[in-house]
Amino acid sequence: GEAATMFRHRRALAALVVAALAASASAFVPSLHSPLNAARLSAASAPRGLLPGRVGASLATGLPLRAGRAHVGPMMQSAGAVTPENPLKVIVAGGGVGGMFLAKALQKKGIEVEVLEKTNKFARFGGPIQLASNALATIKGIDENLFDRVMKKFTFTGTRTNGIKDGIRTQWYTKFNAISDMADYFTLPYTGVIDRPDLQELLLDEIGGDDTVRRDAEVVKYEQLPGCEGVRATLKDGTQVTGDVLVGSDGIWSAIRAQMWDQDSRGPKSGTTYSGYTCFAGDTIQRTDYYFDVGYQVYIGPGKYFVTSDVGRGRTQWYAFLALPEGSKSRASNKDYLYELFNDGPEGRWSEEVFKVLDATPDDQIDQRDLFDRPPSVLRSWSDGHVTMIGDAVHPMMPNLGQGGCQAIEDAYVLAEKMGGVTDRSQIQGTLSSFYRERLPRTAICQGLSRLASDLIVSAFDTPYQPASQDDRFGPLGGPLSINSIFTALLRPFMGAIFYAQFGYLYTFHPKKCTKEEIEVLVDEVMTRHRVDAEAVWERVGLTGKDEQAENREGSGLSFR
Incomplete structure (x- = not known):
């Protein structure tokens, strides 16, 4: 015993x-x-x-x-332990799409967030932004209610015919069936568009408005604090803000990146270079025979291409993608300039569908933006100590795949998931490094695909060769007989497989799927509203091309970023 x-x-x-x-x-x-x-x-x-x-x-x-x-008794916690009484605080530099989705995702993890936005007010600025199926599945993974609110302002394009057209003959060159087929394969919501101002407003509401966002607060530098004390951000007016983590979501001219990598924020020593392409963009109210049947069309020809897309409420957004020197903006009228380019070139006059949308767009609604680019940051980490970066600050993308904003949303989700697992501040540096390592391969691939698409369409594609039996304008041998025209014709049979591989890869990231029944209900609700809204706008404006009751929005923006 x-x-x-x-x-x-x-x-x-x-x-x-x-x-x-x-x-x-x-x-x-x-x-x-x-x-x-x-x-x-x-x-x-x-x-x-x-x-x-x-x-x-x-x-x-x-x-x-x-x-x-x-x-x-219970063992004492370390001074850096994360508790309900001592939660993590994350400072987000930049109140764009990526920054605000990150704020929402972090708040869902119980993390305190302060967004520092350099503008002094959020104006209703910019045109529609494309959200592909992978981005929608990510938003759903961040918050179901946020996803539902996005759907109430959304217009599906992936449910309809999309593809590439011969810009001269107005014939389909290839169709993007993969956009809908791969979404069906993964049971994801279909690709579509939402007005940037609408998305901005609902995100502001979701994250707490002025309680979370500090305006007129441009971050110009930061300081790593000793130990696990975090990081101190300094604003343009000299104010300092301290947190556990600083996230640079401050765009392609990022001050966070400039300091982390010891570069200029812009200019020849910034690592960000002119892509060789400029983009004219606009949107207008237009009623066409195919408005409800076609999502977006890419018109191809020599040295340039033209894109149109239904963006909801009876409107068509378009952009012209041209290979021009940086700063090519010395002209009295953007519309006249585009008319000349697409009417008087050696290839002849482009499709009347192109000129119809140009005719319907007021000259003062046409914007131009030179496109800048960076190579993937394979040899430099996005993270340093308690500072990291997301979105265009570290992986800006050409607009051709419509993945710029989508990849920023993916960044937000992955970073929030990793930060949600931090139980002690001593883990932050390793967590941010892990975020960089996980996101680098995918974003680098998307950057490469976006740039490749730009170079191929502008530099390698041309009006496809056709034999004289199909088009006798070029003589008995058919035409055009240029190398690029023949290459474009020969590539055509393989385009379907290329797009299935491309969209199949893009859609592999899907944190939260839908059921087939959910998708059917969404499509019915969204597209029914889409038709009603379009008919109402067309009736109200009498198809003048200008909506007198439209919201006070400035600029057309670039929806496919």
Whole structure:
């Protein structure tokens, strides 16, 4: 009896010593997170029967352990422990799409967020932005209610005919069936568009408006604080803001990136270079025979291409993508300039569908933007200490795949998921490095595909060759007979497979799928509203091309970023 009791006590004491040693070691092993977790882990993994029931249960649950007169309370947490009373605080530099989706995703994880936006007010600026199926599945993964609110302002394009057209003959060159087929394969919502101002307003509401966003607050530099104290951001007016993490979501001319990589924020020493392409963009109200049947069309020809897309409420957005020197803006009328380019070139007059949308667009609604680009940052980390970057700050993309904003939303989701697992501030640096390593391959591939699409369409594509039996305008041998025209014709049979591979890869990132029934209901609701809204706008404006009751929106923006 007494010997057996003493033996049990010795076993219990030995187990306590093992637990204490494990708890001490956990301070140097981040995966154990805290001494308390280490003690619980030791108790939970001890061989059955090693610990008396009451002792083992106390260690496993963290309850006070009583043995005679002795009392052992819960082990002390480290000073950097993340608790409800001492939550993480993340500073987001930049209140664009990526920054605000990140704020929402972090708030869902119980993390405090302050968004520092350089503009002094959020004006209703910019045109529609494309959200592909992978981005919609990511938004759904961030927050179901946010996804539902986006759908109420959304217009599907992926449910309809999309593809590339011969810009001279107005014939389909290839169709993007992969957009809808791959969405069906993964049971994802279809690609579509939402007005940037609508998305901005609902995101502001979702993250708490002025309680979360500080305006007129441009971050110009930051300072890493010692130990696990975090980071201090300095604003343009000299104000300083301190947090555990600083996220640079401040666009292609990022001040965060400039400091982290010791570069200029813009200019020849910034690492950001002119892509060789400029883009004219506009949107207008237009009623066509195919408005409800076609999502978007890419008209190809030599040295340039033209895109049109239904963007909801009876409107068509378009952009012309041209290979021109940087700063080619010295003209009195953008519309006259585009008319000349697409009417008087050696290839002849382009499709009347192109000129119809140009005719319907007021000259003052046509914007131009030179497109800048960066190579993937394979040799430089996005993260340094308690600072990291997302979106265009680190992986800007050409607009051809419509993945710029989508990849920023993916960044937001992945970063929030990783930050949500941080239980001690000593883990932050490793967590941010892990975020960079996970996101680098995918964003680099998307950057490469976007740039390749730009170079191919502008530099390699041309009016496809056709034999004289199909088009006798070029003589008995058919035409055009240029190398690029023949290459374009020869590539045509392979385009379908190329697009299935492309969209199949893009859609592999889908944190939260829909059911087929959910998708059917969404399509019915969204497209029914789409038709009603379009008919109402057309009736109200009398197809003048200008909506007198439109919201006070400035600029057309670039929807396919």
